Amino acid sequence: MNWETFFNMGGYAFYVWGSYAVATIVLGLNVWLPLSRYRKLKQNLKKRYETSS
Amino acid sequence: MIFQKLAAPKYFYPFAGKLLPWVTGLCIITLLAGLYQGLFVAPPDYQQGETVRIMFVHVPAAWMSMFVYAMMAGACAIGLVWKIRLTDTFVTACAPIGASFTLIALITGSLWGKPMWGTWWEWDARLTSELILLFLYLGFMALQSAIDDPRRAARAGAILILVGVINLPVIHYSVEWWNTLHQPASVARVDGPTIHSSILIPLLVMATAFKLLFISVVLVRMRTAILENESDSRWLQEQGA
Numbered sequence: 001m002n003w004e005t006f007f008n009m010g011g012y013a014f015y016v017w018g019s020y021a022v023a024t025i026v027l028g029l030n031v032w033l034p035l036s037r038y039r040k041l042k043q044n045l046k047k048r049y050e051t052s053s
Numbered sequence: 054m055i056f057q058k059l060a061a062p063k064y065f066y067p068f069a070g071k072l073l074p075w076v077t078g079l080c081i082i083t084l085l086a087g088l089y090q091g092l093f094v095a096p097p098d099y100q101q102g103e104t105v106r107i108m109f110v111h112v113p114a115a116w117m118s119m120f121v122y123a124m125m126a127g128a129c130a131i132g133l134v135w136k137i138r139l140t141d142t143f144v145t146a147c148a149p150i151g152a153s154f155t156l157i158a159l160i161t162g163s164l165w166g167k168p169m170w171g172t173w174w175e176w177d178a179r180l181t182s183e184l185i186l187l188f189l190y191l192g193f194m195a196l197q198s199a200i201d202d203p204r205r206a207a208r209a210g211a212i213l214i215l216v217g218v219i220n221l222p223v224i225h226y227s228v229e230w231w232n233t234l235h236q237p238a239s240v241a242r243v244d245g246p247t248i249h250s251s252i253l254i255p256l257l258v259m260a261t262a263f264k265l266l267f268i269s270v271v272l273v274r275m276r277t278a279i280l281e282n283e284s285d286s287r288w289l290q291e292q293g294a
Contacts, residue, residue: 006092009103009104009106010097010102010103011102011103012102012103012104012168015104015107015164015165015167015168016103016104016106016107018164019106019107019110019111019160019161019164019165020110022157022160022161022164023110023114023157023161026153026156026157027153027157027266029153030149030150030153030266030270031266031269031270034270034273034274034277035273037277038273038276038277038280041277041280041281042280045280045284045289048284049290
């Protein structure tokens with residue numbers, strides 16, 4: 001198997017890679033958004049606790 | 054009781070933190086294995102050709118869209134009966150990821166339908182009931198953000214989710230009850246799967262990866278919600294956030 005036929009997907013490249021791209025983007029956002037929110041919140045809380053104690 | 058103890062944010066927060074790296078690590082391993090199996094090992098289908106590879110995303114996402122909803126409904130029922138606050142946190146954390154899996158199932162299904170059925174969309178029973186599932190998730194999220202009092206929001210959300218449970222058997226049996234364009238089940242059957250193991254294995258590995266992804270995202274979301282709700286609690290200040 002060479003890479004060209006692999007990426008071509010028997011002529012269905014748009015549909016196959018489109019599906020994997022959509023899943024990657026949607027699931028990627030599902031990981032990235034909550035994680036960045038968690039980290040930001042944690043940082044703010046750390047600062048707050050340090051200044052109050 | 055270990056479950057009662059764990060349901061307290063004070064214990065759940067560090068417990069979830071310890072669980073997270075393991076779940077995430079396993080998720081990455083299974084995801085890579087599933088992608089390798091699905092993209093390199095599985096042969097093209099004799100009818101669908103290479104588009105069969107869309108199934109390794111589409112089917113697990115569709116399974117997850119229903120699994121997450123069932124988990125939410127179960128948690129809502131427990132929350133209504135035993136009034137455990139943590140179930141509200143769990144249900145709220147589930148909704149966006151459940152909606153995401155539903156969206157992925159719908160879009161990838163559409164991307165498969167165009168070359169195979171010759172249409173992006175059909176008002177077929179399976180497709181329509183899955184679209185209703187997406188609206189149930191979005192409706193739940195809208196309802197939660199519209200009600201300020203968290204207890205009332207949780208109750209209203211729980212009622213919506215529990216009423217919407219009726220949609221789950223409709224989705225599952227839609228391909229049997231109605232003469233649909235969508236093909237009937239080939240894995241979750243009483244007489245066992247009817248597909249070859251070269252297709253079944255990547256399907257099940259990807260489904261496991263999606264399930265682990267769901268668990269780790271929910272844990273992160275729940276930890277964030279606990280930080281927000283408990284920011285004045287002493288235990289959190291003592292742990293240093």
